[in-house]
Amino acid sequence: MIDFRYHIVSIIAVFLALALGLVVGASALRGPLVDQLKDRSSQLEKDNQRWRDQTRLTDQLNNYDGQVVDGVTPQVVEGRLKGESVVFIEAPGADDQMRAKMADVVSKAGARISGYVALQDKYLDENQLTTLNELTDQLRPTTVEFGSDDSPYDRTAVELASVLVTQQASSVGPEDPAAGQVLAGFKTAGFLNYSGQPATRATLAIVIAPAAASKDKNADAENKALVALPLALSGYANGTVAIGNADAASEGGMLKAIRDESKAEGHVSTVDTANASTGRLTTVFALGYATQGKTGDYGVGSGVDGPMPTPVPTVLKKK
Known part of the structure; x- marks a missing residue:
């Protein structure tokens, strides 16, 4: 799942790159301003990559949690x-x-x-x-x-x-x-x-x-x-x-x-x-x-009693 902040950072990076292109192309500005824009654009690209890495790691952890729960579910629910x-x-x-x-x-x-x-x-x-x-x-x-x-x-x-x-x-x-x-x-x-x-x-x-x-x-x-x-x-x-x-x-x-x-x-x-x-x-x-x-x-919604019944109900033996 792509984080919302990732989209924001991407949009800002695009506009900065556009601004940088206009400045350089017009040859109206030189020196410190161009360097600042380059540095800022580079930093945003790094932030963007960091958000992507964090999102990918979160997805991997969620998938891992799901696989573990799926693996133990048959034993947990049996009977x-x-x-x-x-x-x-x-x-x-x-x-x-x-x-x-x-x-x-x-x-x-x-x-x-x-x-x-x-x-x-x-x-x-x-x-x-x-x-x-x-x-x-x-x-x-x-x-x-x-x-x-x-x-x-x-x-x-x-x-x-x-x-x-x-x-x-x-x-x-x-x-x-x-x-x-x-x-x-x-x-x-x-x-x-x-x-x-x-x-x-x-x-x-x-x-x-x-x-x-x-x-x-x-x-x-x-x-x-x-x-x-x-x-x-x-x-x-x-x-x-x-x-x-x-x-x-x-x-x-x-x-x-x-x-x-x-x-x-x-x-x-x-x-x-x-x-x-x-x-x-x-x-x-x-x-x-x-x-x-x-x-x-x-569940996770407003006003829930908890993530699940507590204590977990025992298995009742049926004749």
Whole structure:
């Protein structure tokens, strides 16, 4: 990663070199002024090289740290999620690579992955809200009830949560035909896609935030719609963790919206370093914490509880 100061130094060096060329070319100035410009230009070139060297060294150290963490991760996470199952839900704009790398670590921790659900842009289209609400009513299983104050997105989130996760291990495994019909209905209408067998239900949920914080004028409304899903999942699952990068924890980001939502406190955990090896490890710890009824906000963003759960949750032996 090229340091910002490197760009500044480069720009200054270019302008000084330009000035030097003009002075020499015009032959208007000689002697001390030209020598000073030459010395200054030479010093800036040296500073520029030093910044490049420091940036390269930092990148090498970061890569080294990542390789070490990746190397020990299988041993560290082994058995931590044994007997659990996990479903992945991606918000529009989520990083597919983050999902793939996180799924690999979750599998190494012993969990079964039921499937992957990806919300589409249409899900957040305010012009499709009436259609989404009507479809939610049409597909609603008889066992699902909505609150009188629930918004259309709250209702859809509750319905999706009811077919994706469960707190009962006995309900995990065989695909529920009713759950399959709900997911198929939303998929056919273009509100989501899925792969795997998410209708077999999972006991834990990982929600992946958009990779970039929204700068759109509708950012608050969109984040409110997205936050409804982890909130609903937390009511049906044994644990829900929302993950993303540092940008997702900044203003306009989904993780920031979750952390600012009072209803999420004590119910949904967040990790804003899931694009890094350490963050993926933290996510597994957060899932383990969730099975013990504990939550937290972890990473480097404002207001986090720490870099990871402390103390690190112990491995619970499953029969």
